[in-house]
Amino acid sequence: MKDISAIRADFPILSRYVHNKPLVYFDNGATTQKPKCVLDTLYEVYTSYNSNIHRGVHFLSDKASEEYENAREKIRAFINAENKEEIIFTSGTTGSINAIAYSFGERYIKNGDEIIISHLEHHANIVPWQMLCERKGAKLRVIPVDDNGEIIFEEYLKLLSSRTRLVAVTQVSNALGVIVPVKKIIEEAHSVKIPVLVDGAQGIQHGITDVREMNCDFYVFSGHKIYGPTGIGVLYGKIEILSELPPYQGGGDMVKSVTFEKTTYADLPFRFEAGTVNFPGAIGLGKAIDYLLSIGMENISRRESELLKYAEKRLLSIGDLKIYGNSQKKISINSFLLKNIHMYDTGMILDKLGIAVRTGTHCAQPVMDRFGIDGTVRASMCFYNTVEEIDILGAGIEKVIEMFS
Amino acid sequence: MTVNEVQDAIIDEFSVFDDWMDKYNLLIDMGRELPVIEAKFKIKDYLIEGCQSKVWLYPEFDGERITFTADSDAIITKGIVSLLIRVLSERRPEEIISADLYFIDKIDLRQNLSPTRANGLLAMVKQIKLYAIAYQAKQNM
Numbered sequence: 001m002k003d004i005s006a007i008r009a010d011f012p013i014l015s016r017y018v019h020n021k022p023l024v025y026f027d028n029g030a031t032t033q034k035p036k037c038v039l040d041t042l043y044e045v046y047t048s049y050n051s052n053i054h055r056g057v058h059f060l061s062d063k064a065s066e067e068y069e070n071a072r073e074k075i076r077a078f079i080n081a082e083n084k085e086e087i088i089f090t091s092g093t094t095g096s097i098n099a100i101a102y103s104f105g106e107r108y109i110k111n112g113d114e115i116i117i118s119h120l121e122h123h124a125n126i127v128p129w130q131m132l133c134e135r136k137g138a139k140l141r142v143i144p145v146d147d148n149g150e151i152i153f154e155e156y157l158k159l160l161s162s163r164t165r166l167v168a169v170t171q172v173s174n175a176l177g178v179i180v181p182v183k184k185i186i187e188e189a190h191s192v193k194i195p196v197l198v199d200g201a202q203g204i205q206h207g208i209t210d211v212r213e214m215n216c217d218f219y220v221f222s223g224h225k226i227y228g229p230t231g232i233g234v235l236y237g238k239i240e241i242l243s244e245l246p247p248y249q250g251g252g253d254m255v256k257s258v259t260f261e262k263t264t265y266a267d268l269p270f271r272f273e274a275g276t277v278n279f280p281g282a283i284g285l286g287k288a289i290d291y292l293l294s295i296g297m298e299n300i301s302r303r304e305s306e307l308l309k310y311a312e313k314r315l316l317s318i319g320d321l322k323i324y325g326n327s328q329k330k331i332s333i334n335s336f337l338l339k340n341i342h343m344y345d346t347g348m349i350l351d352k353l354g355i356a357v358r359t360g361t362h363c364a365q366p367v368m369d370r371f372g373i374d375g376t377v378r379a380s381m382c383f384y385n386t387v388e389e390i391d392i393l394g395a396g397i398e399k400v401i402e403m404f405s
Numbered sequence: 406m407t408v409n410e411v412q413d414a415i416i417d418e419f420s421v422f423d424d425w426m427d428k429y430n431l432l433i434d435m436g437r438e439l440p441v442i443e444a445k446f447k448i449k450d451y452l453i454e455g456c457q458s459k460v461w462l463y464p465e466f467d468g469e470r471i472t473f474t475a476d477s478d479a480i481i482t483k484g485i486v487s488l489l490i491r492v493l494s495e496r497r498p499e500e501i502i503s504a505d506l507y508f509i510d511k512i513d514l515r516q517n518l519s520p521t522r523a524n525g526l527l528a529m530v531k532q533i534k535l536y537a538i539a540y541q542a543k544q545n546m
Contacts, residue, residue, distance in 0.1 A: 019425065342479035344458040352425050360457060374459075374478075403433065404480055 001299040007384050010035040010291070014384060021354025024389045029174055029202060029333055029380030030358055031224045034288070038228060041287040045280040053279045054253055054270070068279045071286030072269070075234055078289045079219065080210040083239050085268040089277050092233035093201040094124040096220035097168070099235055099272065100197055101128035102248040104166065111137035114163040118143040118151050119370055120173040120180065123363045125199045129168060143169070145370060149178040149325035156185065160192055167196045171203030175362040175378065176325025177308075177333025179203075186215050195241060201225055205292075205382070206331045207301040217241055223281060228288035232281030235272070242268055249274040300383045304332040307381045307390065314394040320401065324376055332381040335362075338397065341404045343377045349403060350377075353396045408500055411492045412508035419512040428512070432484030439487035440494070442474040453532050457525060458482045464536040470495050471540055473533065485514065485526060493533050498544065501537035506530060 008014050011033045016023050025033060045067070051060035053068045072087045081087060090096045109115070115129050119142050126140075133140050141164075143156045151169075160167075167189045172179050186196045195217035200209065205226040211219045218241075223232035237245075247254055247265055251274035256264040265271045292300065311334050315321055320339035338346055347359035360375040361368045368375055379393060406414070422428050442451070446463040453460045458479030465472045473494040477483040492508065493501050508514075514526065 342458055342482075344479040345481050348481050349426075349429065352429065403430065 001303065002295055004384075004386060007295065008386075010037070011384055012036055012039070018354045018356070019352050024353075024355040024385075024392050026379040026381055026385065026389070026393060027356045027358050028382040028385075029177075029225075029362070029378060031230065032205065032227045032382060033384070034227055034229070035291050037291055038284050038287045042229060042280055042284050045283055050280070052276055064279060067283045067286075068277075071282045074286040074289050078209065078293070079204070079234075079236060080212050081236055082212060086236055086239050086242065088235040088237070088242075088269045088272040089282050090220075090233045090235050090272075091231055091278065092222040092224070093199060093220050094128075094222075094233075096218075096233050096235035097124055097197070097199065098128045099248045100218055100220075100237075101132045103245045103272075104195075104241075105132040105136065106248075107245055109133075109136045109138050109165055112163060113138040113165045114141050114159075114161065115139070116141045116143060116156070116159050116164055116167045116169075118156075118169050118180065119145045120149065120151065120176070120178065120367055121168075121170055121364065122174050122199065122201065123365070124201075125168055125170055126366070138165070139163075142366075145367075148327045149173060149176040149367070150327050150329075151180055151185075153181070153184065157188060160188060160194065164189075164192070164194050167194055168199070169196070170199040170201070172206070172331050173325065173364070173367065174202045174333075175364040175367045175376070176327075176335050177202075177330040177380070178325045178327040179329040179331060182216065183214055190215065202331065202333075205300075206304060208297045211236055223285040223288070226285070226288060227291065228285035229278075229281040232278045232285050234285075239268065242272070247271050247274065251275040253277075295383065303383045304381065307383075307385055307387070308332040308334075310387050311379070311381060311390045311393075314390050315397070318394065318397055318401070321397065324371055324373070332385075334379045334381075335376040336379075337373065337376055338401060341400060343375050345404055346377050346397070346400050349400045350393070350396050353392070353399065355393055355396050357393075408492055408496065408504045412506070412511075415488060415491070415508050416511045429481065432488075433480050434484075435487045435491075436477075436480050436483030439476070439483055440472075440474045440490060442476045446474075447476060453525075453528050460486060460525070460529060462486070462529065462532055464533075464540070466498075466540045466543075468544075470497055471501065471537060473536075482525070486529060488514075489529055489533060498537040498541035502534060502541065 013033045049060050049063040051064045053065040055061055072084055076084050076087050129140055141159045143151045145151050169180055169185055171182050182198050189196045197218035198216040200219050200221040204221045217238050219236040221234055224230040254266050254271050254274040256266050322337050324335045343359040350357055358378045442461050442463045447461045451461045451463050453462055458477055460477045462475045473490050475486045
């Protein structure tokens with residue numbers, strides 16, 4: 001694997017200072033930093049071939065369309081989807097889930113039907129389903145979690161019924177870092193012919209993703225959480241399901257022919273890409289994937305689990321620190337609270353020390369309610385972080401305790 | 406002391422420190438001097454929306470002046486409320502309404518709080534002024 005200082009040099013922002021201290025960026029769960037090659041790609045799009053895709057007959061438009069479709073192919077290969085037509089560009093995970101909630105919901109959800117989610121979901125995988133349930137008179141059922149933040153599988157099995165129309169679960173809890181056994185969940189759902197959507201927003205960046213092996217029906221993720229640009233996301237759907245779904249937005253580029261009497265829709269994937277898509281974002285995301293492949297996803301997983309192990313040991317050496325989500329199966333997230341110290345106070349002081357963490361409910365209020373807390377401090381690490389940075393965090397937390405006790 | 410005299414005193418106290426850690430320590434100390442709200446008023450009615458930490462603020466009007474008591478579950482927030490109360494408590498409604506709170510910018514409070522947190526600070530100021538407007542209206546009835 002590439003040497004850590006060389007990796008860090010690929011990310012221009014990592015060398016900056018915050019409050020006169022070297023930046024320690026532990027908010028990767030919220031968004032990841034971008035390697036220079038992604039930034040260069042965006043610059044290149046806008047300076048050498050910016051032009052609307054799929055429209056013009058001219059050189060620039062051809063070039064932009066080609067690069068955009070190349071990005072789609074890169075993403076297909078990266079998640080091992082079978083067809084390019086199964087990769088739809090959206091604005092992000094939230095956009096992807098809303099698209100399915102609308103499109104799949106309009107076609108298949110009726111009064112009295114049920115949709116299953118888990119107690120670990122991010123608001124983005126709760127609210128669109130709640131809105132759908134309200135529209136259709138359907139019901140949301142929730143898989144509970146245990147004290148370690150792991151879903152209770154037997155309870156999931158009990159929730160699956162003849163009324164279930166869809167299961168929508170996260171691959172990894174954004175608030176706790178706990179990995180959800182999505183493959184097992186999918187097997188059970190498929191045994192009773194129920195499709196499953198997997199929210200990969202916190203999963204895809206941490207290891208190898210194989211949607212065919214996982215056998216999910218939909219897989220969604222955001223570009224900005226996988227070192228790509230903000231404002232681009234992906235919706236993968238199995239072709240046999242996507243072909244049955246109605247479009248969820250109307251506009252240009254998603255149609256074959258339009259008259260005032262009748263419009264016929266374009267084929268997949270364009271049917272789901274109305275209007276001008278964020279093509280520079282898509283091309284930038286393709287570049288981010290090239291970059292990750294050059295590092296190696298196995299290497300990234302290995303390095304991140306080493307960091308997690310080191311961080312857990314360091315943090316737990318601090319008395320009065322409690323980690324939430326004590327599962328053995330986790331990605332590199334430490335969600336914690338200090339005894340009798342408010343998360344906001346902790347976050348404010350860490351910020352002054354140049355350490356970026358997230359505080360609050362992490363857009364997953366139900367998980368926080370499950371543990372009876374208002375929120376946590378979340379330090380989310382990734383492969384460009386170092387053990388030295390974890391030591392800085394450890395010392396920072398000790399400083400916080402000293403100040404507030 | 407007038408509103409502005411208290412503000413100037415606060416600016417002086419903070420100007421001693423260059424380092425932000427020291428300013429925070431001062432803020433933490435000031436939080437300890439906060440006139441604490443009675444437990445029975447620590448309810449939803451007196452909770453201020455818009456803060457990442459919880460802030461309760463209780464006004465008491467004696468027909469002439471408004472006295473505020475407050476509390477927060479976060480200590481830095483407690484320090485911030487404590488400063489606001491030092492400037493605006495035990496004052497006539499019109500003094501509160503017309504107060505120009507320049508000390509917030511002068512001690513770098515606003516710049517050092519991110520927008521959401523700053524919103525919390527603004528929410529506190531807004532709530533204090535709203536109480537003053539309500540009591541003034543009552544006075545004029």
